[in-house]
Amino acid sequence: MEALSESTWDVVICGTGLQQSMLALALSRSGKKILHVDPNKYYGGPDAALSLQELEGWAAAHSSSDEQQAGQAVFSNSRIIRNDGAGKTKKKLSFPRAYSLALSPQIIYTRSELLAQLVSSKAFSQVEFQAVGSFYIFRPASTAAAAAAEEEEEEGEEVGSEEGQQEQGQRQRQKPSLARIPSTREDVFSTTAIPSRSKRHLMKFLKFVIDYEAEEQSGTWKPNADEPLAEFLRSQFKLNEELIGYILALTLRLDAPNVSTREGLAVIRRHLTSMGMFGPGFAAVYPKWGGMGEIAQVACRAQAVGGGVYVLGTGVRGTKVPNAAKYEEVEVELSSDTVVKTRLLVQGAGDNMATDGQKMSRLVAIVSSPLDSLFETVVEGAPLPVVAVVAFTQGSVPSPEGSSFEQPILTTVHSSDTGECPAGQSVIYLSTLSCPGASEALDSALSSLLEATAEEGEGAECLFKVVYEQLVSSGTPIDEGRTFTFPPSPAAIAYEDDVLSQVRRAWEKAMGASTKDEEVEYMVFADREAIGDDDVGS
Known part of the structure; x- marks a missing residue:
């Protein structure tokens, strides 16, 4: 030294x-x-990814709930809950190094400047990027039933008959579900989760947002640039609350209800224009192994x-x-x-x-199922996705007291192909802005997600959880x-x-x-000579 x-x-x-x-x-x-x-x-x-053994030490070091100390550290209030071997099926965790859990997982849109800089700096070849698949919105059982009734009403089906009343009863007993958020014209037309009349309004907005910066479009949104995006969608495009929920979910922001029109249009456009850039069927990627x-x-x-x-x-x-x-x-x-x-x-x-002391609450869970239904390809020729995004809109997660949690919860589900867990298991990352009841809401969202993805006769069991708070800032x-x-x-x-x-x-x-100096360019490098792939960033 x-x-x-x-x-x-x-x-x-x-x-x-x-x-x-x-x-x-x-x-x-x-x-x-x-x-x-x-x-x-x-x-x-x-941004590290840790094995279970490393995570044990990390959690112990960041377990403080002391307000003064926790307010100064990036991570605080961490604790680990192990449930392996305690469920009906007695499934257990694998060895500690079979896991690599990310502390701050983030997906990367294909039109991200980060990817462009990794390419121009010649570092990209040392990272294996994998496809992020579908984006889903969580639908409580009551929402799914109401949507089904609206679709049947549009189609002119009789719901006052005895048969119709039986069908209504079945809908009321439906379990929660996940609806794929449409990101292309083809998605909108093919989805059965959105009634036909609503599809027309949604298509009008998607067409607008692609070219919203064009001069002829500026008069539509600039007068409302600083108002919440949700208000803009109601007033200008006549979208109902469910469609507004779909669009706010695509902002992937934990403060989605407060996102301004200016910010919201930019991130929605990023999502839509990233779709298909590197191949069919995906708009974002995730680095394997960590x-x-x-x-x-x-x-x-x-x-x-x-x-x-x-x-x-x-x-x-x-x-x-x-x-x-x-x-x-x-x-x-x-x-x-x-x-x-x-x-x-x-x-x-x-x-x-x-x-400023703003924090987000996180929950990372290892579950005993591959959750294969979330990682299906929906476009011919698309790569098999390894990450799925699930958004819980405000009010869609029940609290233990029977009320609803009034903040969005964002979730990414990672398959074993990410290298973060063994085959046959999945890792689920849940996040929301910290507030009273946030930890309980994350637990409720996890349970609701597992219920919505449960196969007939068998559901996933949670084997391991770590919860913590993380300091965030703009x-x-x-x-x-x-x-x-x-x-x-x-x-x-x-x-x-x-x-x-x-x-x-x-x-x-x-x-x-x-x-x-004109010869000095930021993040633009030539290939190194006499250095192989195993020597640079491996």
């Missing part, structure tokens, strides 16, 4: 979360002296090939600017008691960082001269490209005047 203090580093990066790792990738061909440390003994930081943590590792290893020095299990204890007038370097005291000098210190959100980095701190990630299950602008800002700060 003493050798680290013998010279001045151009950049010291603390943490191997996705933002710090993408910065490391951006600097990997810069020729600068980079020291990259992480207080954890694994890569990925808040989600965003896999990308972080690839980025860090590219920096290591470029000459960067990596030290895991070592963090930053404190900083000192010895000469504030010249402000040429900062002294960084590492947790190993070593003091290093650097021209720039970059770190991520963590202890002692002031934040804030900006803290730039204090020679130190630069990334804020926590936004509350979203789809990667937000706005986060990458913060990485570029840190890169420009590290590169200084050289960014004006």
Whole structure:
């Protein structure tokens, strides 16, 4: 460790979360002296994927419910519940390293700038991307029954007869279900979950949103740009509450009811235009073996090939600017008691960082079923999907008291093909904004999802659960001269490209005047010579 203090580093990066790792990738061909440390003994930081054994230690370290301490840490209030071997079928978990559970799983739209940067930096070939399949909306039994009645009424079926009354009784006893959210013209026409009259309204909106930025369309939405998207859909497109729920679900935002028209139209368009970009039947991808943590590792290893020095299990204890007038370097005291000098210190959100305190509640569950019905291809020639998205709209999840949970819950279901669990099992990730009753609502949503996907005579059992809270933010980095701190990630299950602008800002700060050189392009690299695939980011 003493050798680290013998010279001045151009950049010291603390943490191997996705933002710090993408910065490391951006600097990997810069020729600068980079020291990259992480207080954890694994890569990925808040984006890491952990085995069950690693998760046990992680949960113990982040179990605090103390308001002051929990308010400063990215993760808090974590606890693990094991149920393996306790169900009717006595099914059990496999060995700990058979699992790789992501702390902050996010899907990546095919039109994401993140994918474009991985391609231009030549890092993409080191990540195996898999297709995200269908997007579903959860329908309680009462909603499914009402929709069926409306469809029959449109078709002119008699519901007042004895036969009709029997059918109504059957509908009332229906179990909850999942309805696929249509994302293309063909989807809208083929779905049976939406009555015919509603399809026409939905088609009108989908056609509009594809070209909503065109000059002739601007008069429709710009006067309402800052009002909630839901109000815009009611007033301009006459959509009913169920269709509004479908569209808000596609924003993949935990604050969907409050999403503005400006924000909502942009993310819906991203979804629709991503469909089919890399192949039929999918609009998003997911990195195999560890989600965003896999990308972080690839980025860090590219920096290591470029000459960067990596030290895991070592963090930053404190900083000192010895000469504030010249402000040429900062002294960084590492947790190993070593003091290093650097021209720039970059770190991520963590202890002692002031934040707005907004949190999201998460539940990760391992279940005893492959849930095959969620991973079917619906378009000829499409790849087999490994992730399905399920949205619970506000009010669709019952609370233990019999009322409804008035916040959206977003869920991604991952098959064993992601490498996150053994064959025959699935991993379910559920998220909602933290509030009183959020933990109970996530449990209720999990139970409802398993009921909706249960095969005849056999349902999935939950073998393992971990629940925790995560600090989130829509804030900006803290730039204090020679130190630069990334804020926590936004509350979203789809990667937000706005986060990458913060990485570029840190890169420009590290590169200084050289960014004006025409030959210096951000994240654009030629192929490395004499280095094979196994040497870069593997």
